[in-house]
Amino acid sequence: MKLVLKIWRQKNADAKGTFATYRMDDVSPEMSFLEMLDSLNKKLVEENKDPVAFDHDCREGICGSCGMFINGHPHGPVPAITTCHLSMRYFRDGDTIWIEPWRAKPFPVIKDLIVDRSAFDKIQSAGGFISINTGAAPEANSILAKKKNADDAFDSSICIGCGACVAACKNASAMLFVSAKISQFALLPQGRIEAKERVREMVEKMDELGFGSCSNSGACEAECPKQIKLTNIARLNREYYKAF
Amino acid sequence: MDAINKQGKKAIENKYGNLFEMYKTITGIDPYEEPMRIYPAGHYTMGGLWVDYELMTTIPGLYAIGESNFSDHGANRLGASSLMQAAGDGYFVLPNTISNFLANDIRTPRIQTSSPEFVEAEKSSTERLNKLLSIKGRQNASSFHKRLGKIMWDYVGMTRNEAGLNKALGMIRELQKEFWKDLNIPGTAGELNMELEKAGRVADYLELTQLLIADALDRKESCGAHFREEFKTDDGEALRNDKDYAYVAAWEFAGEGKPHILHKEELKFEEVEMKVRSYK
Numbered sequence: 136m137k138l139v140l141k142i143w144r145q146k147n148a149d150a151k152g153t154f155a156t157y158r159m160d161d162v163s164p165e166m167s168f169l170e171m172l173d174s175l176n177k178k179l180v181e182e183n184k185d186p187v188a189f190d191h192d193c194r195e196g197i198c199g200s201c202g203m204f205i206n207g208h209p210h211g212p213v214p215a216i217t218t219c220h221l222s223m224r225y226f227r228d229g230d231t232i233w234i235e236p237w238r239a240k241p242f243p244v245i246k247d248l249i250v251d252r253s254a255f256d257k258i259q260s261a262g263g264f265i266s267i268n269t270g271a272a273p274e275a276n277s278i279l280a281k282k283k284n285a286d287d288a289f290d291s292s293i294c295i296g297c298g299a300c301v302a303a304c305k306n307a308s309a310m311l312f313v314s315a316k317i318s319q320f321a322l323l324p325q326g327r328i329e330a331k332e333r334v335r336e337m338v339e340k341m342d343e344l345g346f347g348s349c350s351n352s353g354a355c356e357a358e359c360p361k362q363i364k365l366t367n368i369a370r371l372n373r374e375y376y377k378a379f
Numbered sequence: 380m381d382a383i384n385k386q387g388k389k390a391i392e393n394k395y396g397n398l399f400e401m402y403k404t405i406t407g408i409d410p411y412e413e414p415m416r417i418y419p420a421g422h423y424t425m426g427g428l429w430v431d432y433e434l435m436t437t438i439p440g441l442y443a444i445g446e447s448n449f450s451d452h453g454a455n456r457l458g459a460s461s462l463m464q465a466a467g468d469g470y471f472v473l474p475n476t477i478s479n480f481l482a483n484d485i486r487t488p489r490i491q492t493s494s495p496e497f498v499e500a501e502k503s504s505t506e507r508l509n510k511l512l513s514i515k516g517r518q519n520a521s522s523f524h525k526r527l528g529k530i531m532w533d534y535v536g537m538t539r540n541e542a543g544l545n546k547a548l549g550m551i552r553e554l555q556k557e558f559w560k561d562l563n564i565p566g567t568a569g570e571l572n573m574e575l576e577k578a579g580r581v582a583d584y585l586e587l588t589q590l591l592i593a594d595a596l597d598r599k600e601s602c603g604a605h606f607r608e609e610f611k612t613d614d615g616e617a618l619r620n621d622k623d624y625a626y627v628a629a630w631e632f633a634g635e636g637k638p639h640i641l642h643k644e645e646l647k648f649e650e651v652e653m654k655v656r657s658y659k
């Protein structure tokens with residue numbers, strides 16, 4: 136198929152960005168979205184032009200690095216998948232596709248479509264872990280967890296830290312991400328021990344880094360590629376109130 | 380289809396619901412209606428960096444843990460062995476061993492960037508980057524990566540034979556020459572340059588794949604993920620040769636362009652007896 140791409144080009148964090156137009160003549164519907172961008176870059180390099188910088192690693196929906204806005208949607212128009220899983224089948228011959236980086240103050244653009252998501256790492260290292268002595272094996276069945284809780288904790292733990300929730304939110308709030316990280320521990324006995332410090336410190340870090348507040352629009356849930364539920368945010372709020 | 384007919388759609392959905400949903404979104408085919416298209420693919424590289432029992436490489440102070448080392452998985456990585464290794468190395472082994480190194484290193488003063496070792500390392504890295512950047516050919520790194528992948532897929536897959544391995548070796552040497560003549564990396568080293576980063580990796584892959592082939596040629600038996608077509612039983616199963624090959628091959632880098640040196644680490648079993656795994 137033939138496509139027109141309008142891609143955000145920005146040399147670095149300080150430079151002013153702008154949309155550039157590229158014409159693609161032979162896109163196969165079997166390609167993934169990232170393969171389509173690969174083929175654009177192959178062409179650009181052959182013409183000795185600067186290729187489009189975009190982030191990617193696993194290309195199987197688990198690392199969270201391939202986020203970008205596609206036609207106004209984080210990770211593209213298809214719900215519940217990452218950009219790397221987006222197939223070109225979902226586009227039509229002759230389509231114009233607008234491709235932009237995440238736009239949120241705590242995620243500054245590094246180049247073109249790549250943003251700096253290290254703010255998420257900072258929130259994680261403020262409390263998104265369990266302190267435990269390593270070196271010896273604990274008895275496997277000494278701490279029991281309810282099946283329901285274990286399942287819910289698992290559903291929260293599949294958040295890949297991609298940042299689509301922040302990008303989708305009009306307030307650039309990181310509540311969905313933080314609530315997923317809080318929930319995965321809050322629901323399990325191993326996580327209860329440090330639950331109070333964890334929620335206090337992660338929320339404090341989130342605010343300090345300039346993420347906005349949650350106003351319950353639900354855009355994050357609609358755009359999250361891993362279908363992290365809004366109920367996590369309710370749990371985060373409850374945990375936070377209990378922590379003082 | 381058999382399983383759906385026997386156990387009912389609901390039972391299959393409980394087990395594989397997420398996976399099937401994902402498959403449908405990506406491929407556009409409903410796996411409950413049509414058989415899934417499944418193809419074996421290279422997933423892991425067997426082996427990794429040599430480490431001692433403390434997980435330290437041959438470079439003092441440089442530890443390699445998890446999938447990057449060779450230590451735990453034997454001749455095949457089975458499902459979740461990467462997870463086992465990450466957990467095992469990180470949780471049980473390293474906390475008990477790295478302190479042996481750190482206990483001495485705590486007296487090492489802060490290392491200055493003016494030290495001769497640092498200056499030398501910086502110089503050689505800069506030279507390597509400049510060498511890649513100055514080729515100024517036509518093709519990007521990914522094109523070479525793709526072609527290398529195709530050669531590996533065709534001749535160095537799960538089944539391989541001597542003729543194919545030798546052929547692949549020749550093709551990769553040619554590709555490597557072409558890489559160093561016709562690679563193009565727009566931009567400079569002083570900015571975020573994804574092409575440069577990728578080129579560095581592909582340059583390494585072009586070397587590593589030749590070592591993989593040398594090792595596969597050397598091991599004249601079938602074992603784990605290494606199935607040499609010349610060595611199989613009458614009914615087509617892998618034929619191991621424990622008399623000659625019951626060792627881990629540790630290949631030492633002998634310098635650029637020189638053949639690697641083989642060190643054999645014998646496999647000795649005291650409590651258990653070595654057996655052939657049967658899938659029948």
Ligand code: SF4
Binds near residue numbers: 297299301311312
């Ligand atoms: S909650 Fe969803 S959108 Fe937000 S970082 Fe996690 S996976 Fe991405």
Ligand code: FES
Binds near residue numbers: 195
């Ligand atoms: S590249 Fe890892 S999630 Fe898309």
